[in-house]
Amino acid sequence: MANLPVYSWRLAPDGLATRRQLRSLGLRPGGQDVVAQLERPRRRRGPMVAYLYRLDRAKPVRPMTTRKAAALAKANAARRTCPQCRRDAGYVIPASLGMCNPCAYPDEQRVA
Numbered sequence: 001m002a003n004l005p006v007y008s009w010r011l012a013p014d015g016l017a018t019r020r021q022l023r024s025l026g027l028r029p030g031g032q033d034v035v036a037q038l039e040r041p042r043r044r045r046g047p048m049v050a051y052l053y054r055l056d057r058a059k060p061v062r063p064m065t066t067r068k069a070a071a072l073a074k075a076n077a078a079r080r081t082c083p084q085c086r087r088d089a090g091y092v093i094p095a096s097l098g099m100c101n102p103c104a105y106p107d108e109q110r111v112a
């Protein structure tokens with residue numbers, strides 16, 4: 001990232017935005033390269049640096065696809081499934097137990 005134009009904090013040219021600014025507009029860099037950087041001087045430390053992207057090349061934030069949502073739901077279901085009894089516990093199996101509560105504490109379950 002050598003030879004990038006460097007602007008001071010409030011003097012960035014129009015049409016450029018930081019990743020955070022893009023995000024607040026519902027946009028993302030969309031694979032484009034950084035085109036410039038902003039520097040804000042700080043006391044006793046190096047300047048704070050932010051990278052700038054071109055607004056006209058930014059893309060809308062991708063909404064979650066149904067395929068991705070399905071994969072996520074499947075992953076969550078797997079995390080809720082007890083490896084002992086193979087039932088959906090209805091909650092994520094705690095890693096400390098490694099199984100659902102009825103499997104981990106069968107005695108207590110009988111009393112209850």
Ligand SMILES: [Zn+2]
Nearest residue numbers: 082085100103
């Ligand atoms: Zn179980």
